[in-house]
Amino acid sequence: xxxxxxxxxxxxxxxxxxxxxxxxxxxxxxxxxxxxxxxxxxxxxxxxxxxxxxxxxxxxxxxxxxxxxxxxxxxxxxxxxxxxxxxxxxxxxxxxxxxxxxxxxxxxxxxx
Amino acid sequence: xxxxxxxxxxxxxxxxxxxxxxxxxxxxxxxxxxxxxxxxxxxxxxxxxxxxxxxxxxxxxxxxxxxxxxxxxxxxxxxxxxxxx
Numbered sequence: 001x002x003x004x005x006x007x008x009x010x011x012x013x014x015x016x017x018x019x020x021x022x023x024x025x026x027x028x029x030x031x032x033x034x035x036x037x038x039x040x041x042x043x044x045x046x047x048x049x050x051x052x053x054x055x056x057x058x059x060x061x062x063x064x065x066x067x068x069x070x071x072x073x074x075x076x077x078x079x080x081x082x083x084x085x086x087x088x089x090x091x092x093x094x095x096x097x098x099x100x101x102x103x104x105x106x107x108x109x110x111x112x
Numbered sequence: 113x114x115x116x117x118x119x120x121x122x123x124x125x126x127x128x129x130x131x132x133x134x135x136x137x138x139x140x141x142x143x144x145x146x147x148x149x150x151x152x153x154x155x156x157x158x159x160x161x162x163x164x165x166x167x168x169x170x171x172x173x174x175x176x177x178x179x180x181x182x183x184x185x186x187x188x189x190x191x192x193x194x195x196x197x
Contacts, residue, residue: 031126034126035126038124038125041124042124052122052124052125052126053122053124053125053126053127053128053170053171053172054122054169054170054171055122055147055148055159055162055169055171057159057169058156062169066169085170085183086125086126086127087126087127101183101184101185102127102170102182102183102184102185103183104166104168104170104181104182104183105168105170106167106168106182107182
């Protein structure tokens with residue numbers, strides 16, 4: 001893993017932040033490792049650990065809302081799914097993330 | 113003949129990869145583009161196109177005929193394409 005050290009650092013940085021929000025890292029270790037590596041690459045190439053599954057617009061007011069962990073900006077949506085959009089984090093009581101589908105905010109009647 | 117399938121994807125997104133893999137494994141003819149790998153102008157154009165269709169900046173965005181699905185949703189894909197699950 002080319003960005004192993006930074007991925008590990010991001011993991012340490014994020015853990016207490018998302019814990020305070022009622023979330024934890026997905027127990028799917030392979031998924032977590034992949035997403036953290038993508039975030040390390042995005043941080044290196046684009047300047048911040050953006051969500052790997054949301055697109056940047058080059059408008060700061062939007063792009064800041066997709067810097068990981070982006071839970072505070074999408075709280076109602078993620079709480080309804082019990083996971084964040086990319087799946088790096090799940091609600092703290094989740095044991096099987098495979099049961100948690102991605103659901104568009106609009107389908108949940110939530111402003112994304 | 114199935115409705116045309118188009119996948120707006122990000123190269124960094126594992127769910128985009130799974131969506132493409134789903135169509136491959138089910139022998140569905142589809143087109144896909146990794147929006148983030150395009151040159152800046154083209155990337156912005158495709159991202160805006162996906163946003164106009166979906167109202168969302170979240171990926172994958174999958175267009176099946178006139179239907180637009182945001183996220184990896186194999187059951188929805190199967191339903192729209194008449195694939196037995």
